[in-house]
Amino acid sequence: MEYNNYMKLEFExxxxxxxxxRVVVAAFAAQLDPTIEEITDIKTSVSEAxxxxIIHGYEDKIGLITIVAVIRGxxxxxxxxxNGKGIENVIKAMEPLYTSKPELERSGIGFTVMxxxxxxVKVYSTVGEGTRIRMIKRIQNQNTEIR
Amino acid sequence: MKLLNEVIGNKLIVTMSGELDHHVAKSIRIEVDELILKKRTKNLIFDMSQLKFMDSSGIGVILGRYKNITNIGGKVAVVNVSDRVDRIFSMTGLYKVINKYENMSTALKHL
Structure with missing residues (x-):
């Protein structure tokens, strides 16, 4: 696949x-010369994902989270x-205000924010195997493309 | 994340300074609930002017305190809300139950 830049980050x-x-991904995205607004969009969305x-995939047990980011144009x-428990019903999970954990004072708008x-925003999930959230942000405010 | 607090009349003012995410949400909750008990004020004002970052975890913090405050017959307000935080608040319908004021003096007058 063709891309201009690539990063991978794995953490507990x-x-x-x-x-x-969110800071690492924002720093990687900075090479696209985004506005502060766009950087905050990315930070907020990465934070939600x-x-x-952490809360739903691993339910506070320790597992690994991987972030792969690719810059294309x-x-x-x-x-x-x-690699957590996965989401049984992705459509339900993405409904605004739906949360499976109201007792944790979660508002259920994580996906809506993303x-x-x-x-x-696309969500791929298999019960018992894990979840992958794919997000794409087009940076508007830029004059030059990364080569 | 740092919390500053001040009491004016029957109002507790909590200024949230720094980044509000899931990681700090729990301790912020506990800290604000303790302040509500200790200061024995009826109403609560969140000053968001020093907030550098907030994701949807912030909503739970505010709505949870709203529940506790309404139990004692008080009101909750937010002031100095940035455009971004305003968008996140609007998504959840937070303003159906919590008043937003442009600045502290207006909030103090109305609450």
Whole structure:
């Protein structure tokens, strides 16, 4: 596959790593010369996806989370994957305000936030194997393409 | 993430400073709930002016406190909300139950 740049990051599903993950992806995306607004869109969405993996995928047991990001032209594609329990009903999980864990004061809008701030959000999940969230952000505010 | 608090009349003002995500949400919850008990104020105002980052974890923190405060007959308000945080709040219908004010003086007047 053709791409202009590639990164891979693997870390334990500890909540400490939420900030680490979003900062790393934001720093990688910076080469696309995004606006602060666009960088925050990416940070917020990565934070949501990683939090989902920690809370729902691994249910606070320790597993590994992998982030692969690829820059193609003016877009960045970000895959956040876990090998956790998977999502039984992806359509239900993506419904605004639906949460399987209301007792944790979760609001159920993680996917809605990702869909609002990114151009494309896709969820691939197999029960017992894990979940991969793919997000694509097109960076508007740029004059030069990365070569 | 750092919390600053101040009491004005029957209002507890909590200023959230830094990044509010799932990692800090739990300790923030506990800290604010303890403040509500200790300060014995009726109403709660969240000042978001020092917030550098927030994801949807922030909603749970605010709505959870809303539940606790309404149990004692009080009100919750948010002030100095950035455009981004405003979008996240709007998505959940947070403003159906919590008032937003442009600044602290307006909030203090209305609450």
């Amino acid at each position: 599903s500890k909540s400490h790593n939420e900030a680490f993950a 990683v939090t989902n993996a 003016k877009e960045i594609e970000i895959d956040v994957s876990d 869909e609002t701030f990114m151009n494309v």
